[in-house]
Amino acid sequence: MRVYSLKNTQNKMTKEEIILKLTTLVKPYVQNEEGFKNMSEDTDFINDLEINSANLVDIILDVEDEFNIEIDNDSMEKMLSVKATVVVIQEKMNA
Amino acid sequence: MKNRVVITGLGVVAPNGVGVSAFTNAIKTGSSGVAFHQHLKDKGFSCCIGGIPKISEEKKATYLTPLQLRGFNSTSILYGCIAGIDAWKDAGFSIDESSSLDYNTGLIFGTGTSGIEKLREAIYKIDDQKVRRLGSTSVVQTMASGISAYLGGILGLGNQVTTNSSACTTGTEALLLGFERIKSGKAKRMLVGSSSDSSLYTWGGFDAMRVMSYKHNETPEKGSRPMSADAAGFVPGSGAGALVLESLESAVARKATIYAEVLGGNVNSGGQRNGGTLTAPNSEAVQRCITDALLDAEITSTEIDVINGHLTATSKDSLEIENWTKALDRKGSNFPYINSLKSMVGHCLAASGAIECVASVLQLKGQFIFPNINCEEVHPEIVALIDTDKIPTKIIEKNVTILAKASFGFGDVNACVLFKKYSK
Numbered sequence: 293m294r295v296y297s298l299k300n301t302q303n304k305m306t307k308e309e310i311i312l313k314l315t316t317l318v319k320p321y322v323q324n325e326e327g328f329k330n331m332s333e334d335t336d337f338i339n340d341l342e343i344n345s346a347n348l349v350d351i352i353l354d355v356e357d358e359f360n361i362e363i364d365n366d367s368m369e370k371m372l373s374v375k376a377t378v379v380v381i382q383e384k385m386n387a
Numbered sequence: 388m389k390n391r392v393v394i395t396g397l398g399v400v401a402p403n404g405v406g407v408s409a410f411t412n413a414i415k416t417g418s419s420g421v422a423f424h425q426h427l428k429d430k431g432f433s434c435c436i437g438g439i440p441k442i443s444e445e446k447k448a449t450y451l452t453p454l455q456l457r458g459f460n461s462t463s464i465l466y467g468c469i470a471g472i473d474a475w476k477d478a479g480f481s482i483d484e485s486s487s488l489d490y491n492t493g494l495i496f497g498t499g500t501s502g503i504e505k506l507r508e509a510i511y512k513i514d515d516q517k518v519r520r521l522g523s524t525s526v527v528q529t530m531a532s533g534i535s536a537y538l539g540g541i542l543g544l545g546n547q548v549t550t551n552s553s554a555c556t557t558g559t560e561a562l563l564l565g566f567e568r569i570k571s572g573k574a575k576r577m578l579v580g581s582s583s584d585s586s587l588y589t590w591g592g593f594d595a596m597r598v599m600s601y602k603h604n605e606t607p608e609k610g611s612r613p614m615s616a617d618a619a620g621f622v623p624g625s626g627a628g629a630l631v632l633e634s635l636e637s638a639v640a641r642k643a644t645i646y647a648e649v650l651g652g653n654v655n656s657g658g659q660r661n662g663g664t665l666t667a668p669n670s671e672a673v674q675r676c677i678t679d680a681l682l683d684a685e686i687t688s689t690e691i692d693v694i695n696g697h698l699t700a701t702s703k704d705s706l707e708i709e710n711w712t713k714a715l716d717r718k719g720s721n722f723p724y725i726n727s728l729k730s731m732v733g734h735c736l737a738a739s740g741a742i743e744c745v746a747s748v749l750q751l752k753g754q755f756i757f758p759n760i761n762c763e764e765v766h767p768e769i770v771a772l773i774d775t776d777k778i779p780t781k782i783i784e785k786n787v788t789i790l791a792k793a794s795f796g797f798g799d800v801n802a803c804v805l806f807k808k809y810s811k
Contacts, residue, residue, distance in 0.1 A: 320453055350457070353520060
């Protein structure tokens, strides 16, 4: 069901929609609830949300599953903030 | 300076009881935690029974955070965390993730093969060329020291935090390592214990060695029969035990409840010489481990009221009894009472020493000797060595002052500890 709806929408997803999905994905890893409440495009995963750096790889796996994309090592290294992550997701979805 | 060392907290996750009060009740009433497990039968095990602690999802969630439980698949870490956290709270401390670092408290928590189900997941993924799909959870759940890493962080401990591994001696060895550290003044408190997975992957190798009982698949609670005439091999078990050891000075200063005192003990190896092998004990070394433990504890063998043996229900039980009679120079009606927790929970392998130390300490604190179940007819070789009334099949409530606990393991390794009812 989810796969079907993703296929339908993946090329039309707006930045806001991506951020909304991302918010749900990062929630379990967040250690700074205040930072999470104010999560925006400018949010940094480690500095603002205090996510354990080891968990960044788990977030990337969750992103891959949610957006049905594959993320290469070079792109992974960039995914430290919401803004950079959205760019990578858009790139891969349009690839 | 030699500090006296006492026990101020207990935690246990056993097949016949999770938590100190449930476990105490179970060992007093001789309640078995051994059950039939279909998944063992499905995989073609000869022995389809085992001891697996019952932990609900709700209970898990009270010990580990949602983040810790993401991708979590290690029963040994789960059991160790529950036992360790319970022991810590039992000793009067709280769990606070922003607590200040405690340099006076350390942790020695042993295990055998830990997180084996998680390791299996990883192996399948790697073989499927999906190594990156392991994420961050594989390493911490499969490293031997995973259990001490989890507990050390939950409690915020700043002294030595490590994991020992010496097969079925592990838990008793962990206790003695912690004891030494406090005695020598290097720590005020040590949380010690051990844990073992509930997994057919942990148990399979023993099934293949034909050392597990396959005669009681229809009557699981009767399956573990230490010292009995028809003992037919051990029944696998799992779980964790944890004890907070503390210098007497520290315990008294904070008015902690004192369960018992650790008088001393010894750890040695038979070197796989003089009849010892990788899987069989060198009797001379076993006896020496016990006599050296008595010397360390500065007591004589006649002072021992009760022995909590290793006694797995294999053919080695009579040899163990013979070694006790020789080491203590006591036999027949002069032999102390002796019991084996394994009759109720099976052989919890790396966790056995810690769970059995908890059971030992509970006997001193509660002034009782728990019954041996499934020992209606004592093995004739044992009858020839000690009086059968020294192997109680019903609970005995009497004054118990000194208890000897021993564990023996593959690799020809031995550990013996002497506990004493606490008195100023």
